[in-house]
Amino acid sequence: DQQVKQNSPSLSVQEGRISILNCDYTNSMFDYFLWYKKYPAEGPTFLISISSIKDKNEDGRFTVFLNKSAKHLSLHIVPSQPGDSAVYFCAAKATGNQFYFGTGTSLTVIP
């Protein structure tokens, strides 16, 4: 069973607008969450993270929100830029440094 789910396989956004990518998880023992960005034929690259003891973390245009009661996190990108077009994966850390990834959301930012 998928413990981390990204229910939107794709998302299209106009340049300059906000992109919101969502992620849901089932395991309440996850204690750290991360977002990665992936371009074709490359490995994922780290984007932003959040500890389970926080509800928001911001880094430039990227903000991650965590709602523990709903077991939901989201990544906000504002303003969106064409270079943000990529596949975004959310990931969650379980005990023992084991990580679970979602299936990814393909973001297209339209110029």
Added chain:
Amino acid sequence: DAGITQSPRHKVTETGTPVTLRCHQTENHRYMYWYRQDPGHGLRLIHYSYGVKDTDKGEVSDGYSVSRSKTEDFLLTLESATSSQTSVYFCAISGGTTIYEQYFGPGTRLTVT
């Protein structure tokens, strides 16, 4: 960019043959991971290592073994490759100043015919 390489980058092999993929890092990070990426599944953890000779299974470890005899190298072996192991394999490392961030290698595309 983190110093992490994977070899080979592409491989085609036949069902039943053994295959070894290599991950090499120059960052002296403690943790190393092997993932596979498949459509509809995202990235799934195969095995990981938390130190030399210390390894543990991930969620899709059946059919795979690993070894880590040096800090910098983490090997993934398919003892007898099957078509279901056709995938893109990514190695990752973590354990730097921000210990949970993972740095990924460029991937190895493996095709089992």
